[in-house]
Structure formats: C-alpha cells, structure tokens
Amino acid sequence: MSLNRQHEIHNRRFGRNLGLGLTLGAFIAIIFGLTVVKVSRGDYEPTRAPTATEASQ
Amino acid sequence: MSDASITGPEFAGKGYENEAQFGDYFALLKPRVMTLVVFTAAVGLLAAPVAVHPFVAFCAILFIAVGGGASGALNMWWDADIDAVMTRTKRRPIPAGKVTRDEALGFGLALSGFSVVFLGLASNWFAAGLLAFTIFFYVVIYTMWLKRWTPQNIVIGGAAGAFPPMIGWAVATGGISVDSVLMFCLTFMWTPPHFWALALFMRKDYDHAGVPMLTVTHGRRVTRNHILVYTLLLAALAIAMAFTSAGGPVYLSVALVLNALFVKGAYDIWRRDEEICEVDNFRAERKFFKLSLLYLFAHFGAILIEAVLSGFGLGGWA
Structure with a gap:
C-alpha cells in the first residue's frame, strides 16, 4: 500500500513531524553556534612546543 | 517507525486518538x-x-x-x-x-x-x-x-x-567547591519535607501503589514528626549558609523570612490530626507543599543575586 500525497497520516502526524523537525533544526543551530564559539575562542588551536628562545626565557 | 506499522492492518481506518503526539x-x-x-x-x-x-x-x-x-x-x-x-x-x-x-x-x-x-x-x-x-x-x-x-x-x-x-x-x-556542595546540601535537605507533605495529601496513592513511603510504613503521625525535624535541620542549614561564601545579607534576609514561614508550616502540620485534615482537605499540607516550591526557588534566587552583586563588589559580607 503506497502513501498518497494527501494520505490522512500526513495530517495525523503533522504535529509530531513539525515538532521533530523544529527540534532537529534547533540541534543544528546549537552545534553550529557552539562550533563558532569554540573555534573563535581558539579552543581547538593545536598546542605547539615552545621555541628555544621562549624556553630560555 | 517502520513502514510495516504505517501500512499494516492497524492502519485501516481505526481510531488513532491514542497515538502519541510530540507533547x-x-x-x-x-x-x-x-x-x-x-x-x-x-x-x-x-x-x-x-x-x-x-x-x-x-x-x-x-x-x-x-x-x-x-x-x-x-x-x-x-x-x-x-x-x-x-x-x-x-x-x-x-x-x-x-x-x-x-x-x-x-x-x-x-x-x-x-x-x-x-x-x-x-x-x-x-x-x-x-x-x-x-x-x-x-x-x-x-x-x-x-x-x-x-x-x-x-x-x-x-x-x-x-x-x-x-x-x-x-x-x-x-x-x-564548598559553595557547590552547600547548594547540593540545601536541595538535599529540602527534598524530604517537600515529598512527605505531598505524600500526606495524596494519601491513598502510595498505599495503592505499594510504594513504601513513610506514610505507608510508619504511619502519618511519624511522617508529621519527620517533616518537623527535617524542616528544623533544613532551616539551620539554610540560615547557616548565609555566613558562608555563597551567602550574604540578601540571602540572609530571604532565608530568615522563608525559614520562619517554613518552620511555622511544618509546626502546623505536626500539631494537626487526621480528622481536621479530612475536614479541610489537607489545607495546611497543600499550603506547605506550595511554599516548599517557593522556598527553594527563592533561596537559589538569593544565591544568584549575591553572586551578581559580588561582580560589582557588593555581594557577600566583605
């Protein structure tokens, strides 16, 4: 049995699908925001060994 | 959900009023x-x-x-x-x-x-x-x-x-740190009187469910005694917290008022008997339960105010 474009399940599950869609959208926005904050703060900058001059100081 | 559940026999025109929604x-x-x-x-x-x-x-x-x-x-x-x-x-x-x-x-x-x-x-x-x-x-x-x-x-x-x-x-x-442990202790000590008050006015629920709440195992008189004792211990802790690094004058003011009300509420519950409770539908117990919600939010609100004020050099006792 195929699902027609106007099958009643589309109406019945509309609220559930909308809620899930909005939740996933919010999740993407949060991950994007966190990435921007962490990268701009330099949380993921590779740590480098001190140079000879820095070490001597 | 699998396709089978969408296209299966239960999909053919039966009522779906019980189907889970997002809420x-x-x-x-x-x-x-x-x-x-x-x-x-x-x-x-x-x-x-x-x-x-x-x-x-x-x-x-x-x-x-x-x-x-x-x-x-x-x-x-x-x-x-x-x-x-x-x-x-x-x-x-x-x-x-x-x-x-x-x-x-x-x-x-x-x-x-x-x-x-x-x-x-x-x-x-x-x-x-x-x-x-x-x-x-x-x-x-x-x-x-x-x-x-x-x-x-x-x-x-x-x-x-x-x-x-x-x-x-x-x-x-x-x-x-000490501050975070004190916040833990405040909520920890607050929980028993909060839930025992609920158990007193939802009196048949726990009996039917067979959950060994204090009201079921030791009786309602013992529960009232416990509420009073735990509330007194909580009040001592909550007021003492005012003199730690988490507290200050704002917190102390809030704690004094709310703990006076809370101890009064626990004392009212302690001296009541079941006949009076049945007549007024557990008015004092319901009031105490509602106050307990305000109690916790106000104490944490006061801790937050002290922290914000300390950012301006005003919080705490310094």
Whole structure:
C-alpha cells in the first residue's frame, strides 16, 4: 500500500513531524553556534612546543 | 517507525486518538521537574567565580535539562506499573497508552547518552561525568532500588535532584567547591519535607501503589514528626549558609523570612490530626507543599543575586 500525497497520516502526524523537525533544526543551530564559539575562542588551536628562545626565557 | 506499522492492518481506518503526539514525548521528560533542574543548574553556573561564554552556558544548561529529562523518561519506563495506579501519575504517557515502555526506554537511553556526550563537548568532561552519575543515581539507585525498598527512599534519592547546581558549577570551574556542595546540601535537605507533605495529601496513592513511603510504613503521625525535624535541620542549614561564601545579607534576609514561614508550616502540620485534615482537605499540607516550591526557588534566587552583586563588589559580607 503506497502513501498518497494527501494520505490522512500526513495530517495525523503533522504535529509530531513539525515538532521533530523544529527540534532537529534547533540541534543544528546549537552545534553550529557552539562550533563558532569554540573555534573563535581558539579552543581547538593545536598546542605547539615552545621555541628555544621562549624556553630560555 | 517502520513502514510495516504505517501500512499494516492497524492502519485501516481505526481510531488513532491514542497515538502519541510530540507533547507526549516531551511529557516523558517531566517538564515541571526540569524547571527546577534548569534553575538550580543555572544558579550553580552563574554563581561560580569563572565566567562562561553565554552561548556555551545556554547549551550546557540545555544539555543538563535534557539529561534530567532523560532520567525522567527512564523513571517512567521502570515505574509504569506504579504510575498506572496512582491518581497523580495515571495520565502520564505510558499508563495513558500513548507511548510504550520500550519507546520510553529507548528515548531515555538515547537522550542520556546524547546529553552527557554533548555536555562534555560543550564544557568539560568532569561536568559530563557528574551528569552521567546523576542520571545513574536517579534511575538505578533511586528508581530501581530505593523507591520500592525503603521508606528512606526520598531521603537518599533526593541526592539526584540536588546534583544540578553542582553540575552547573562544574561547567564553569571544572570541579567541586564548598559553595557547590552547600547548594547540593540545601536541595538535599529540602527534598524530604517537600515529598512527605505531598505524600500526606495524596494519601491513598502510595498505599495503592505499594510504594513504601513513610506514610505507608510508619504511619502519618511519624511522617508529621519527620517533616518537623527535617524542616528544623533544613532551616539551620539554610540560615547557616548565609555566613558562608555563597551567602550574604540578601540571602540572609530571604532565608530568615522563608525559614520562619517554613518552620511555622511544618509546626502546623505536626500539631494537626487526621480528622481536621479530612475536614479541610489537607489545607495546611497543600499550603506547605506550595511554599516548599517557593522556598527553594527563592533561596537559589538569593544565591544568584549575591553572586551578581559580588561582580560589582557588593555581594557577600566583605
């Protein structure tokens, strides 16, 4: 049995699908925001060994 | 959901009034309990002496809330039999037939893993570990073990609800301090009188469910005595906290007023007998329960105000 474009399940599950869609959208926005904050703060900058001059100081 | 369930025989014209909607899955997260988790965790985070980026703080509180909600879903999965016979809980999604136990289990486990991992990625792994331990404590220690075994269930189990401010603090500092332990103690000591007052006016619920609440195992007189004793201990702790690094004059003012009211409420409950309670439908017990909600929010609100004031050099006793 195929699902027609106007099958009643589309109406019945509309609220559930909308809620899930909005939740996933919010999740993407949060991950994007966190990435921007962490990268701009330099949380993921590779740590480098001190140079000879820095070490001597 | 599989295609088979969409196209199967149950799809052919039967009523779907009991089908779960988005709100039913949200209800599995115990949103009212979540408000307490969010608020106390936010106070723990904001009162900490280390600044956190506002967006990271928002995400951390969100993940803590999701973790708390996940433990609520796992609690509903395990306690579905109890929830079905208690008036207060029989409209929850599982006993109402909206969500199956297996769905609640999967939902709870998935969100538990999600919240812990993302709290770790957003803040630090110490805070994430504390959140994981909180979920474990609430689900395994309280729900699976203590709740059906001992009348001290909510005394020990109350620790689960007391962890969020410590997690919030750990998000900011990466560790534990005296302040965060004091916030834990405040919630921990507040939980027994709060729940015993509820047990007094929801009197038949726990009897029917067979949960060994103090009202069931030791009687209502003993429960009233316990409420008074725990309230006096809580009041001593709450007022003493005013003179620690978490407190100050604002906190002391709030604590003095609310603890006077709370002790008065506990004393009223203690001196009442069951006949009077039946006549006025447990008026004093219901009033005490409502006051207990204000009590905790006001104390944490005062801790937050002290922390904000200290940012301007005004908070605390210095």
